[in-house]
Amino acid sequence: MKYGSYTLHKGIVIDSKDPEEKGRIQVRVLPHCSEFKEGDCPWLKPFSGAYFGEELQFSSFEKGALVWCMMDETEHEKYIVAPYHVPLFFDFSVVKSVLDQVPELTVKYEVMEFKKYNDGSVVFHNRETGDHGFVNSGGYYDIIDTDGNRVEKVKTKKTLSDDTIDIEAGGEINIDSSGKITINGHLTIDP
Amino acid sequence: MAEGIYDVGLTWEGKEFDLPRTNYGFIMEDSIYEYFPKAKIMFQDNLSEFRELLITVPGMGWGITYGYDSEFLKSSYIVEDDSLEGRVSPNIVGGGLQVDLIHSVYSEQEIVSKKHSGGISSIVQSIASKYNYNSVNIPETSGNDDEWFQFQKKDSEFILKSLMPYIYSGASNDSPFYVFTDSKNNFNLKSFKNMYNSSPVADVKFTGNNTESSTGRETAFNIDPFRQRFSGFKDVLRRKLTYIDKNGEYQVIDDFLEDHPSDSRILSIKADKGIFTGNQMLVDETENRASKDNIKGQYIQALRRAMMTDKLIITLPFNPKIISGKTINVSIPQAETNKELFIMSDKYLVERSKHIWTGEKGFTDLIVGRRNTNVTNEYKFRSQLIGG
Numbered sequence: 001m002k003y004g005s006y007t008l009h010k011g012i013v014i015d016s017k018d019p020e021e022k023g024r025i026q027v028r029v030l031p032h033c034s035e036f037k038e039g040d041c042p043w044l045k046p047f048s049g050a051y052f053g054e055e056l057q058f059s060s061f062e063k064g065a066l067v068w069c070m071m072d073e074t075e076h077e078k079y080i081v082a083p084y085h086v087p088l089f090f091d092f093s094v095v096k097s098v099l100d101q102v103p104e105l106t107v108k109y110e111v112m113e114f115k116k117y118n119d120g121s122v123v124f125h126n127r128e129t130g131d132h133g134f135v136n137s138g139g140y141y142d143i144i145d146t147d148g149n150r151v152e153k154v155k156t157k158k159t160l161s162d163d164t165i166d167i168e169a170g171g172e173i174n175i176d177s178s179g180k181i182t183i184n185g186h187l188t189i190d191p
Numbered sequence: 192m193a194e195g196i197y198d199v200g201l202t203w204e205g206k207e208f209d210l211p212r213t214n215y216g217f218i219m220e221d222s223i224y225e226y227f228p229k230a231k232i233m234f235q236d237n238l239s240e241f242r243e244l245l246i247t248v249p250g251m252g253w254g255i256t257y258g259y260d261s262e263f264l265k266s267s268y269i270v271e272d273d274s275l276e277g278r279v280s281p282n283i284v285g286g287g288l289q290v291d292l293i294h295s296v297y298s299e300q301e302i303v304s305k306k307h308s309g310g311i312s313s314i315v316q317s318i319a320s321k322y323n324y325n326s327v328n329i330p331e332t333s334g335n336d337d338e339w340f341q342f343q344k345k346d347s348e349f350i351l352k353s354l355m356p357y358i359y360s361g362a363s364n365d366s367p368f369y370v371f372t373d374s375k376n377n378f379n380l381k382s383f384k385n386m387y388n389s390s391p392v393a394d395v396k397f398t399g400n401n402t403e404s405s406t407g408r409e410t411a412f413n414i415d416p417f418r419q420r421f422s423g424f425k426d427v428l429r430r431k432l433t434y435i436d437k438n439g440e441y442q443v444i445d446d447f448l449e450d451h452p453s454d455s456r457i458l459s460i461k462a463d464k465g466i467f468t469g470n471q472m473l474v475d476e477t478e479n480r481a482s483k484d485n486i487k488g489q490y491i492q493a494l495r496r497a498m499m500t501d502k503l504i505i506t507l508p509f510n511p512k513i514i515s516g517k518t519i520n521v522s523i524p525q526a527e528t529n530k531e532l533f534i535m536s537d538k539y540l541v542e543r544s545k546h547i548w549t550g551e552k553g554f555t556d557l558i559v560g561r562r563n564t565n566v567t568n569e570y571k572f573r574s575q576l577i578g579g
Contacts, residue, residue, distance in 0.1 A: 029342070031343065032304060032340070032342030032343050033304065033340075033342065034304070035304045036304060036306065040306040042306075042338070042340055073352070074352060074353045074356050074357070075340060075342055075352075075353050076337075076339070076340075076353060076357065076474070076485070077474055078340075
């Protein structure tokens with residue numbers, strides 16, 4: 001018996017909360033499951049995910065998302081492959097409008113790698129300039145470039161440390177575990 | 192029903208077809224490899240009267256009853272095709288009318304979308320029980336307790352393409368399963384072991400006399416031996432089976448044809464025991480309890496066509512006891528000595544049967560096979576044969 005012939009199908013995500021917590025996604029495979037009750041739709045295994053030793057990778061899908069699924073010729077082996085490419089999915093203008101909120105960024109379609117989340121946040125990398133960062137839907141961002149320059153725009157910032165915090169920039173600020181601040185080695189502020 | 196030593200009758204759309212039995216012939220055939228049995232009816236239709244009545248258009252229902260001595264074949268069919276065979280004259284559209292039939296369940300299939308849960312044999316039992324079979328014979332319980340999805344498929348297609356590639360039962364002694372309907376309208380899901388171990392329904396003796404009247408129902412007047420071509424099963428003699436186990440590890444199993452099932456007899460195949468001729472990639476193992484059954488089922492079911500390498504074609508007087516899935520004893524005398532040929536005389540499984548009514552007489556043609564032979568230790572080349 002020949003084994004290993006697979007076909008691609010479209011599907012709609014029903015649920016990502018795998019009761020077995022093993023990364024499976026419940027999908028209404030189309031058109032096969034068009035008459036199924038939601039609870040009867042199959043749980044599809046992830047098609048790819050890094051597995052080497054204990055390294056794991058997992059992506060969830062939103063309910064209602066369109067996805068590509070794959071089944072073998074017996075339709076017993078079923079996998080979820082990737083999001084389905086609807087025309088708007090990779091419309092760069094949607095991402096550009098988010099990245100344009102960052103004046104420090106150079107945004108060029110042909111060199112950008114990005115992921116846009118449903119909440120409007122964008123994770124990106126510019127292969128030309130080395131800019132790498134995150135812009136959230138509120139317009140706040142955290143970017144580092146190839147030269148190591150970092151730009152943050154935050155609402156509030158909180159840094160927690162179990163030990164000391166050293167900040168070196170021309171001068172030096174040291175905050176020890178007791179909260180004592182020392183500036184340039186001699187000016188101290190006691191907690 | 193016509194009188195005489197043969198009981199022969201046709202029905203059309205449930206009603207008796209009023210035509211003398213000498214005015215038609217038919218063939219009823221079944222096979223352990225065919226889900227739906229088939230038949231042919233032949234009429235002499237020189238004036239195209241039958242065709243004009245449209246009684247042989249596709250979908251029309253026909254029934255055939257064919258019996259002898261209170262043993263009957265009986266099944267219902269629908270027309271697949273009809274054709275004109277042997278025109279009586281170039282000026283007339285008329286001649287022999289051949290009607291090709293297929294089992295009536297074929298036309299009762301509709302596409303179904305459903306999730307089935309349970310073992311494969313219980314799912315098949317549940318599906319087959321919906322139809323009007325004479326009986327549903329599933330003597331062995333399989334494992335494969337899993338979720339099985341029927342995605343807009345007809346029942347026969349779902350059973351053949353989604354379930355049969357995986358079916359496994361510990362009771363089958365590692366032999367493959369077959370799903371088929373016989374010419375008595377019995378639905379069968381049986382392992383090779385179950386079928387081959389069944390009690391023979393006939394003791395067929397070869398006499399070579401080509402006259403039915405001088406012979407009994409179990410006397411063959413023709414036997415031709417033949418073998419399945421080596422190229423058809425060479426790849427499953429020795430296989431490397433591979434799969435990813437539940438821990439992500441790559442596993443390799445060495446598999447040998449003689450282990451399916453293993454017994455003391457010899458496969459009449461000479462092959463180098465150390466050379467691996469085939470490979471098969473199996474489904475990944477999971478923590479699902481059906482997973483191991485599904486893996487075993489895959490590599491055992493791949494052997495369905497390799498189980499019988501020694502075959503005979505037998506012609507004998509019409510014998511309705513002998514249908515696909517049954518076994519018979521065959522006795523072939525040595526020429527001039529009347530002693531039985533030791534190797535060829537044996538128990539065989541019927542893999543195909545054709546029961547023929549010519550209008551005057553009845554015959555049965557069989558293809559029978561066996562998996563191995565009873566070669567004695569004295570046989571010179573025993574050690575070179577598989578299992579020897």
